[in-house]
Amino acid sequence: MADELNVAELSELSAVGELVDVSLKVDFRAVGRRLGKQVQAVAAAVAAADATALTAAYRAGTATVEVDGVPVPLEAGDLIVTETPREGWTVASGGGLTVALDLTLTPELERAGLVREVVRLIQEARKSSGLEVSDRIELWWTADGAMAEALTEHGEQVAGEVLAAAVHPGTAGEGAAFDGPEGLRFWVARA
Known part of the structure; x- marks a missing residue:
């Protein structure tokens, strides 16, 4: 529930x-x-x-x-x-x-909300990149502030929800770049 x-x-x-x-x-x-x-x-x-x-x-x-x-x-x-x-x-x-x-939003809840938004964006990026729902991916990301904290804190959750074999902070040499909120930029490639 x-x-x-x-x-x-x-x-x-x-x-x-x-x-x-x-x-x-x-x-x-x-x-x-x-x-x-x-x-x-x-x-x-x-x-x-x-x-x-x-x-x-x-x-x-x-x-x-x-x-x-x-x-x-x-x-x-x-x-x-x-x-x-x-x-x-x-x-x-x-x-x-x-x-x-x-209705009180704590910093922890705000970071969890950011992670939900990132998962949604990654799923859209998978789809637009022609990846199948079942394809394992590799994910790279850069971000600042609360977004960086959220992805560092919840990296395993993100990986599990988007079927990422690996999640790397930093830029990628391959794959298309996607932009998100709060300075987020991420790359998705088939693992």
């Missing part, structure tokens, strides 16, 4: 409240039809409740609020749940499932 979503790591959350601020309000039309004059008292009880706990119970189908000492069950459609992600996160909920993505 992590590969499909292009995420570095999947973790189970103990509580969504760690990542979002939850607010609840009564859907007056739905609750009013069912409970009539009690709607204002139910709205006040919902506003006074712990929003995160009530939301969890509501999604589980077991939510109640107390009105004049009597528990009033909340049914599907009675509440409007608003989840606002905390800074640096994006959160989506549906069908009882909540998914949160940490």
Whole structure:
């Protein structure tokens, strides 16, 4: 799943409240039809409740609020749940499932993203050079800064994904040269 979503790591959350601020309000039309004059008292009880706990119970189908000492069950459609992600996160909920993505880009993640782009470029270069998908290749590269760090750090990963028998920093004497982002230049030749 992590590969499909292009995420570095999947973790189970103990509580969504760690990542979002939850607010609840009564859907007056739905609750009013069912409970009539009690709607204002139910709205006040919902506003006074712990929003995160009530939301969890509501999604589980077991939510109640107390009105004049009597528990009033909340049914599907009675509440409007608003989840606002905390800074640096994006959160989506549906069908009882909540998914949160940490949007913080670390230098390591940025280098991993550069490597994914390089692999894509190398695969395109293989194709434009007339190489078959199964052909082993030899790869040379030059780059600066973060791109050079990324290729040095992830050279084995690149080699494995593009079927490179060898990956060499430096220029090549043969093969066509291809340019990429961040000062990248690389050469591909059949091994």
